[in-house]
Amino acid sequence: MNRYRSYGTAGDRSDPAHANFRYRVINRYSPDGEVPASAVWDPAPVDGAASAVAEGSDMTLCVLPDGVLAVSACPDNTTLIAPDLSRVIATYRSHDQRPFKEYEPGDAYASSLSVMPSGRLLCSVSEYGVWRYGSPLTNIVGVADGALTAASRPQITAIASLDPEPARRSEVDLRPHVAHQGTPIGLANRPRPALTELVASEDRLSGWDDSRLGRPAVMADDLFVVPFFAKTFRGGSRGQPFTFALVTDRGEMTGRLHGLHEWRDSPFTGFCFNVTADARRGHAFHLNRYGLYAWNRAGMLRARLDTESKTFKPLTHFTLHSCSPTGELLLIHNKQHLILRISVPDDLTELAATVEEALRTYARQRTALKKQAPPVNWHWTQTAILHRL
Incomplete structure (x- = not known):
């Protein structure tokens, strides 16, 4: 899913390389890389015809067990889109636009979703007043049983929090669809001790004040990786x-994923905060400017591919997106807008050889793709059904 926008150009220019336009784009890919369908929507239409897709920050995708696509964004906006991308099935919108607008109740759900092997959902939920901010920020990690559909919004059970005591809490900030110990999240009710309280001594500079919660990853049905970062x-x-x-x-x-040094392996360089996991085999992965890292279920580092080496330096041009259900790592090239699939071996100590081969063949595969779908003005071209949401 990408967002395109170009500023300072005439609005009547039709060339997407020059025209002033802003769209969210979702492509559906077949196993062989073909694009059978695409969907676009305007997040801020000038004519007032708003899209049915609920907008927000930090937008993420999740394919639900029935094939429906869930698009989630902070604060707790979730949109369900048909598997063929033809229409919006349901929209759960929080309507919380503080501090820009007065708060009005909505039917919010989650800021991010991930599916466990059992079909349960791993969710992150926002709260108002986190670290004294006047806008909602992601603060809760929870688990939901049951199917998320247009007619059903399963209850989320909170299991972890970041800020233990958000400021300016009131009755209107209660989250009825998110519960802790049987009562709605809000006021003083949330999981304690918070994650930041459990590692309080590790941030001597700011005491984890103004820290941020990353998107949780499913490592198994009963085990998750929850990343969080200091100010x-x-x-x-x-x-x-x-x-x-x-x-x-x-x-x-x-426990935690071990083996990373705060300076030598810092994800803050380039803001590479994504962690993904292979729930089928209990592996976790992280890619930043300094290397690609892989852990086993126990949190022990099993592979570190150093980007200072000539072999793995090309990894600095990629962003780790996710891990497919079949155990493939999906890396997105930051400038060429291509997805590189890497099959991960069962033995993580063999990951280096696999990644080396994938990077070696990447240029050759890109050349072949340029012959199949010649770029026009530096844009990849494709023939696919286009849906407007």
Whole structure:
């Protein structure tokens, strides 16, 4: 899913390389890389015809067990789109636009979703007043049983929190669809101790104040990776603490992903905060400017591919997106807008050889693709059904 926008050009220019336009784009890919369908929507239409897709920050995708696509964004906006991308099935919208607009109740759901092997959902949920901010920020990790459909919004059970005591809490900030110990999240009710309280001594500079919660990843039905990061600074944040916590479905922090140095392996360089996991085999992965890392279920580092080496330096041009259900790593090239699929071996100590071969063949595969779909004005071209949402 991409968002395109170009500023300072005439609105009547039809060439997407020059025209002033803004769209979200979703492509559906077949196993052989073909694009059978695409969907676009305008997040901020000037004519007032709003899209049925609920907008927000940090937008993520999740394919539900029935094939429906869930598009989620902070604060707790979730949109369900048909598998063929033809229409919006349902929209759960929070309507929380504080501080720009007065709060009005909505039917919010989650800021991000991930599916477990059993079909349960791993969710992140926002709260108002986190670290004293006047807008909602992601603060809760929870688990939902049951199917998310147009007619059903399963209850989320909170298992972990980031800020233990958000400021300016009131009755209107209660989350009826998110429960902790049987009552709605809000006021003083949320999982304690918070993740930041469990590792309080590790951030001596700011005490985890103004930290951020990343998107949780499913490592198994009963084990998740919950990343969170200390405060960022304008002058650079390399060396700031971060934690990839291992949290059970009962909310117990049993450990973390080990082996990363706060300076040498810092995800703050380039803001590479994504962690993904292969729930089928219990592996976790992280890619930043300094390397590609892989862990086993116990949180032990099993592979580190150093980008300072000539062999793996090309990895600095990619962003780790996700891990497919079949165990493939999906990497997106930051400039060429191509997806590189890497089959991960069962033995993570063999990952280096697999990645080396994938990077070696990448240029050859890109050349072949340019012959199949010749770029026009530096844009890839395709013939596919286009849906407007």
